[in-house]
Amino acid sequence: MSSVESVEEFRAEFRGWLRAHLTGGFADLRGRGGPGREHEAFAGRLAWERHMAEHGWTCVGWPVEYGGRGASTAQQIAFHEEYALADAPARVNHIGEQLLGPTLIAHGTDEQKRRFLPPVRAVEELWCQGYSEPDAGSDLAGVRTRAALRDGRWTVDGQKTWTSLAHEAQWCFVLARTTPGSRRHAGLSYLLVPMDQPGVQVRPITQLTGTSEFNEVFFDGARTDAAHVVGAPGDGWAVAMATLGYERGVSTLGQQVGFRRELEALAALARANGALADPLIADRLTRAWTGLQAMRAAALRPGTAPSTAKLYWARWHRDLGELAMDVCGAASLTAAGVHGDPYEPDDWQRLFLFSRADTLYAGSDEIQRNIVAERILGLPKEVRA
Structure with a gap:
């Protein structure tokens, strides 16, 4: 073993x-x-x-x-x-393997584990995450998607957005309000909903990169079995927070290897095109390198809060995208036209465009700062209307 x-x-x-x-x-x-x-x-x-x-x-x-x-x-x-x-x-299969699987192992019933874990492990069923909504992105507790138990099945109505890989997934774990009149964290449930049914519509969202990883998902009378609720009905917030904790787990160390390779390639480009002769470029590359070492040390230290780690790597990677454009110089302003498409960005342009979202997805910077302030530092909570 x-x-x-x-x-x-x-x-x-x-x-x-x-x-x-x-x-x-x-x-x-x-x-x-x-x-x-x-x-x-x-x-x-x-x-x-x-x-x-x-x-x-x-x-x-x-x-x-x-x-x-x-x-x-x-x-x-x-x-x-x-x-x-x-x-x-x-x-x-990241969402199924790294998010849903550990959540079911910790909070699911034996029946749910028998039904859903083997197809995830075999990569036979792919999953997507139904959290964010048009009016409840960073403020997840404000979800309005609702579900009601009727005739032994949950009926789901509402809209989710920024749903990664929904167009490829067979299942979605959905945070929905199941207690009428409830507000904020109370009255939410964590439901497992099949995507291939008449009550589910997936609409791709075109990103700055020209690709469509994200989607809008519309639930209009979508159905799922009564037993497909993880945890007790109304306790979905705790289960959803457990999933977010797994999302920021050890796989981020592999992510940092990718960051290091991007930085090494960018430093090589700066040497090749002469950008390294600019003292400001050289200083920013050095700061990026030291920042990456600090990021790894923090990730390996027991007890590092996921929110602080998310704040750090998101801003670091966004800054790397901006640095890449400065290293490329004026050429960064012109579409590369790779693969025969005159408007398709090259790898550096794609890094810059995609990394603009790093401080938003998986928990925006603003929300992460609130979590650090209120839950870690014990400062007074933000006043809410």
Whole structure:
């Protein structure tokens, strides 16, 4: 079992497996599908991830009894770092594996675990997250999507937005108001809703990058079984917060490997095009490097608050996108026209455009600061109308 392997043995095993299997047709997937490029080679990346599942390399942090490897936190960090270092393709099952799975393991019923965990581990069913709404994005407690229990089934009505990969998902975990007249955190429930039904409409949102990872999702009388509520009805806020905690877990260490590769490539570009001769550019590249070391040290320190980590990496990556444009100079203002599309951005332009959203998604900076102030520092709560 991997749980008794040393971290280095586990790392070496996975590194060797990647070297042996990220070959042939899968080799063409290297580096595909990153931020702002989620549309790339989706079918191939899905096939790759199912190949990983067949060899026991999905859900490595799950307990063995649920199909995982029972990997320790340190082993999971090694997994994500080696995956990023191998330039393996962006995962398509992150929401199911990293968010829903741990939530069901901690809060789901035995029936829910038997029904939903095996297809997640095998990458047979993909999931999306139904949290944000047009009037309840950063302020998640203001959700207006409602659900009522009728004839043994939940009926869901409302709208969700910024729903990543909803156009590819078979299921959605939806935060909905199930207690009429309730307000804020009370009266919410965490429902598991099938996407392939007449009461669900998915409408892609075109982003600055020209891609459509995000979607609007409309629920109009959508149905799901009464048993598909995680936790007790009305206790959805606690379950939803648990999911957000998993979202900011050890996989961020792999994300930082990607950040490091972006920074190294940008420094190489600055040397090649002469931008490094500018003392201000050189200073900003140095500050970016030291910032990345501080980010990793904080992530490895026990007890680091997820909100402070999110604030740090989001601003760091947004600043890297701005630095990339300055390193590229005037050329950054002209569409690259790659792949025959005269308006398609190049990799640096795409980094800049996509990273503008880093301080918004997965919890905006403003909300994270409130959480740090109120829950960590104990300052007075913000006055609400």
